[in-house]
Structure formats: structure tokens, C-alpha cells
Amino acid sequence: MGRLIIADDLAAGRVRRTVTVGARRVEFVEWRPGDKPFAPAFAFDTETKPINKRRPDLVPHYVLGVACAGDRGAFVSSESLPAFWETHARCEWVMHNAPFDLAVTQKLLNASVDVYEAVEDGRVWDTLLLAKLLKLATAGTAKGEGGEFSLAGLAAEYLGVELPKQVAGADGEDVRTGFGKYLHKPVAAIPPDALKYAARDAVATWDLFHALRPRVRAVREERSEVFGDPGDAALAAAWAAYGPLTHHVQLKCAVLCVALKRVGVGVDTDRAVAGRDAATAEIARVREELSGRTFGEANTPFILDGRGSDGSLQALLDDLHARRPDLPKKRTATKKWATGEEALAALSDAEPLLAGLVEFRKLQKLHGTYLAPLAETRGRAHANFWPLKDTGRMSCSKPNLQNLPRGADGLPSVRACLVPRPGHVFLAVDYAQVELCVLGAVLRDQLKLGGSLAELVNDPEVDLHKRIAATVLDKTEKEVLPGERQGAKAVSFGRPGGMGAAALKKQAKEAYGVELTDAEVKARIDAYETLVPELKAYLDDGVDVGARLAERLELTPAAFNAARGESGGDHTPVGWAGGMLMKVLRDAAPATRDGRSYTPEEMNYLWAAVLPLADELPGPLAADLRARKPSRELANGVERLVGRNTVTLTGRFRSNCLFTASRNTLFQGVAADGLILALWDLWRAGYRPVLAIHDEVVLEVAEKDLTKALVADVTGRMEAAMGRVIPGVRVTAKPEVRRSLDKADGFDLPQD
Structure with missing residues (x-):
């Protein structure tokens, strides 16, 4: 790997450093107002006070900025940053983990400058996101192991340069975490080893950007066998609108993920404490109920958890298999019985002990993952949000607010524990059947297979789920009962992703509470393909x-x-x-x-x-x-x-897909992009989003400001944003007002 070489020199009242990273040698000079600007693009990195891990809502203070444009570099003090930003307002800024540097910069500049205008205009590039998008396009996943997407990891992979992150200064302290001591101090007060550390990151970011760009271009220029390939002109237009591989959309998503974490969502700690205590008592009840139970002819004791529980569960499953060999049971690679939630739930009707164990585990998860942590908050939960899952969606963790569990019988709802600030309400707006709307555009505009689905969703009088049920049951749509509509809904949403009859039958039961026979599932599939004949061609698999x-x-x-x-x-x-x-x-x-x-x-x-x-x-x-x-x-x-390579209408490539992923990506990915654009527009308009859940946005709104006009503005922005990615297909956003995330706490929309 290349070595980092530094030569120091202090002259003319300014700090100067010459930095060599790999084959590049760059002179860094302290920047001052009136200096020659960097143009048209440069890399920029910030050094800050340490992040306050107890206060995720706080942005750390800016200490030093470092800019690099190939053969030229600059140190930018906090005093000079306003002039530096103004001088380079129309340039392109290249960063690694741009949301962090943007937030730090915005905090220092305060209201005098809006740094996010550069994001709006597509003038900010994030090498971390480019690397993730490139991996998704070439390896089929945006996931990374260890520090794969860190600047050091990418510099090693693409530049052959080592960027050690643990560097001790002359005082023996870690340079990386020690910049806070130089807050509000001039550049000359920062020791050479700290400036070395900062400068090399800017050089590496610049060179990494130029190493990634040709590889990203090659994805489009050298593509082959791409499912859904819309052609050169359409791809060029998509990249112009959304950035290469949708970089500009995903950068907006990354900025929003940081904003959502910092804002957080309110917690009714009294409800959470009551829920935690109730769950604790229920766990104890189930434990007592199951302890001492036996199974099999030998009355073998059943061990619920702790030491010996794994062996006990395997023995119980052996016994069940001996009694009911007809029941489908999965084995792991080590030939043991599968004991995950899905595997056990499928057998719980045949074995009461398994039903009790499934209930026990659900209660433990409800308690340990949600109710107990929420009870310990100080009135606000700050979950982690992440951009760019493989489908293009964002994700959430600690806790996962995008996949909150249903409340167990007799226990408080987790959703009811999540509330707005005093004097505020939640305005929750979701897109109606948005994935079907996007699929209609994909089938009609991208794949040129036909426009039947687009016509159905464009007709405001048509409810596709009711239409399918009515076709199967030989009824009018008005005669279709809610349960019959739900049974069709499982097929409407599941079939386009390639789900077969068995999977659809399972989904109908688990997600919609509807029991369907194999014949009933097949009838709904046939009705769907009759109404949308292009769906059959979409699901044909031509890959051996x-x-x-x-x-x-x-x-x-x-x-x-x-x-x-x-x-x-x-x-x-x-x-x-x-x-x-x-x-x-x-x-x-x-x-x-x-x-x-x-x-x-x-x-x-x-x-x-x-x-x-x-x-x-x-x-x-x-x-x-x-x-x-x-x-x-x-x-x-x-x-x-x-596997298959595929590309969305918005121009994001995903390689090495299994069949289902190749189909799901086309409509889920574009729906995710539309939601991100909608959330961005709302955030930029001054609204306060606290949560985004695939097809729903939740805003915190002052109750005194809640008017019919405000609701119309929000829904209009959301419909317009999704309409940009699927023009010509009708999209409807449906609003609800709630006192908590639980729908049971909803109330009527304003009428004036």
C-alpha cells in the first residue's frame, strides 16, 4: 500500500503542509477570505468535537475543515468557513458521509446559509453512497462487513492507500477524537500530527471520488442482460434527474435519516412503564404455566429457556415428528429441527407446548426490544435510520419503528406509547396501494408489456382488491365483504413479487387474518391475471x-x-x-x-x-x-x-438478484424513491417528520396549526413527489390525525 509522507513549513503567517497520499502530493495552505477559489469541484471534510452519545439530537461543533482539489489543498478555520462557503456556493462538494459534514457546517453557518440547497441542486457527492450503490450494481448488495465502506476501507480497496484511524499525537492522545480541544482556536494552534490526519482524509476522498466515477459510468455503459432495461435515452434521463445510480435521491435519504434520528419521536413513559410491567407479569404467568409440563410417553420434562432448553426443544420436535410425520418441518444445515419463530408457529396448532413457547418468545421480544427500552427513555426515542437497503428503501433499528409489533392480548400497544410533543398531533399520510401504482408504470412504461394495471389504478372508481374478489365470487364490487377484499389483497400485493400459491396462502393468514384454500388462492391468481394480463408475462422467468x-x-x-x-x-x-x-x-x-x-x-x-x-x-x-x-x-x-441484473425506472442497478428480488426491486425501489422525494419536499418546506414507513410519512404538527389547507398541502406534496417518478399514473395520499401512532387514537380531520 502507498505510504503517507508529510513535510511541514510555516511561512507568511499561514500554516502550510505538504501531504503525499499514495502517488498524489498536495500542498495545503490555510485558507483566508479573498484567496483564489477552488473550482469547479473539490473534496471537503470536517473535524469536530466528539459526538455526544447521550444526546443524539445534538450536532457536534465544527473545529476545522479541509478542502482538496487534486494538487491543491486548504485548511478552513471556523472563522473563515462562512466566507469559504459563500465563495464556493456554486461548486460541487465531494464528501465521505456527507450528511454529517453538512450538518456540522450548517450548525456553524446557522441561518445565514442553507447548505442543503447544494443537495437540492445535485452539487454534493458522497463517496460512501457512491461505493454502496456501485456494490449494489455489481455485487447485488449494499451491505458491507466491518469497515468496508469507511474511508479507510475504500481507500485500501480502490486506491491501495492505508489510512490508519488510530493515530497518537505528540501528547500520546488519539488524534481522531482530540480535535475538540482546538475549538475556536486558529489553525496555527493545531499540532502538525492533527493537521496531517485531517489533510490525508480530504486527499483520499478526492481520489476515491475519481476512482469511483468511471466504475459507476461503466455500470450503465457496459450493462448486459438487464431485466427491465429501458434503453440508453431513458437511463440517461433518469441519471440526469436522480443522479448516477440514484445517488442524489439516496443522498437526500441519508440526510433525512440523520434528521429523523435527531428529531426522534415522543414517548409516553407512563404508558411504556405500564406496558413493561404488564409484559413482565405476563411473561411470569406463561413461564409458570409451562414449567413442569412434560411430553412424550416417558413424560420428558419440557425446559422453557436457559440451560438445556435447546436440547429439550429438539426432543419435543422429535416427538412431534414421530406422532405427526405429515406436518411440514424444516431442518437446518446441521440436520437439527429449525426453531425460528416462523417454523414453530407453523406447528403450534398441533402442539400446545410449542404454542406456549411462541407466545413466550413474542412476549420477551415485546418486553425487551420495545416496552422496557421505551420506559427508560427521557420522553423521546431516537432510533437509528439507515439509507439504501438492497431494494432502495430506508431501514430503522434500536428500536425498529418501521415494523412495530402488534399488541399482545391485554397488553398496551407499543404504538400507543409513541406520541407527539405536548400541544401537537401526528399527521400520518400514507400512499394508497402505491406499489400497485408503481407496478402499473413499470409494466406499461418500462417493460412495455401492457397498460391494464395502469388503467385500473387510474380509475378512481376501481378498487383493485374488490375487483379481484368480485371476479372470483361472481359478485358486484358493492357486494364484496371486507373479509373477501382482504383475501384478494394478499394476492394483489404478493403475486407481483413472484409469490406462489403456498406463500400467498400463508400471507393471507398471517398478514390479513384470512384462511384461504389452495383452490381459493388459485382462483384469485387467475382473476388477477385475467384483469392484468401483462402480469403473467412479468412473472415469466427466462433465466436457467x-x-x-x-x-x-x-x-x-x-x-x-x-x-x-x-x-x-x-x-x-x-x-x-x-x-x-x-x-x-x-x-x-x-x-x-x-x-x-x-x-x-x-x-x-x-x-x-x-x-x-x-x-x-x-x-x-x-x-x-x-x-x-x-x-x-x-x-x-x-x-x-x-442471478439477474435489474434496473429501476429511476436508474438504480441491482445485480445478482434471485427471481423474487428482481421483480420486487422494480416496484419497491421506485416506490421508495418517490417516498424519499416526498419526505425531502416536506422537510424542506418546514414540516417536522418523525417517521417514514415504506408508504407512510408521519409528521408532528402543532394542533393549533392543523387546518384543512395544511392537510391538503401535505397530501398534495406527497402525491406530486410520487408522480414525478411515475408520471401518468394516479397516486393518492390518505391522511389521518392521531394522538399517538396507534390508529385507535385517531380523530377527525379538520373541516376548515
């Missing part, structure tokens, strides 16, 4: 994964026969060999369609053939492949390496 794997790994009949000690066979890769490999990766005891178990020689050949792909898999899956530990996750991981 087995053939792709066989070609990638040169799985030929000749090699296969040789592994079995036989001679002859063609030397051309064949799909059936790739299909056999997928079974080996997925199943502990793979067998042919006629029931013949794979021989040890066949399995050894296939495991050895796939071994070279280990280096392309995430760490845990790579370890499983090398250890020959089959699982569905391993099979899916390998399939992704030869």
Missing part, C-alpha cells in the same frame, strides 16, 4: 440458473462421468449438472426426481467444482461452502452469483 452455473463452472457430462469413474460424455456444459449442484448446496441428502440419492462421488465432484466461488461469497457463506455445509441460504448465495 442451472445452465448459467454449469457454464460458469464448466460442469460437463464428460467431467461428471469421469468423477464417477466412467468415460465418455460431451464436453459442453449442461443445465442438469447445475441443477444437481443447487440441490447439493441446499439439501443435506439430495436426491434425483426418481428418488435416487446422490452418490458420494457425485457430491464430491459438485462440491469441488463450486469451491472457486467461495471467494465471491460473504464470509459466513464462504465458510459454509468450504466446510460443505448445505443450506437454503448457501444455495441462494451461489445462485445470486449467476
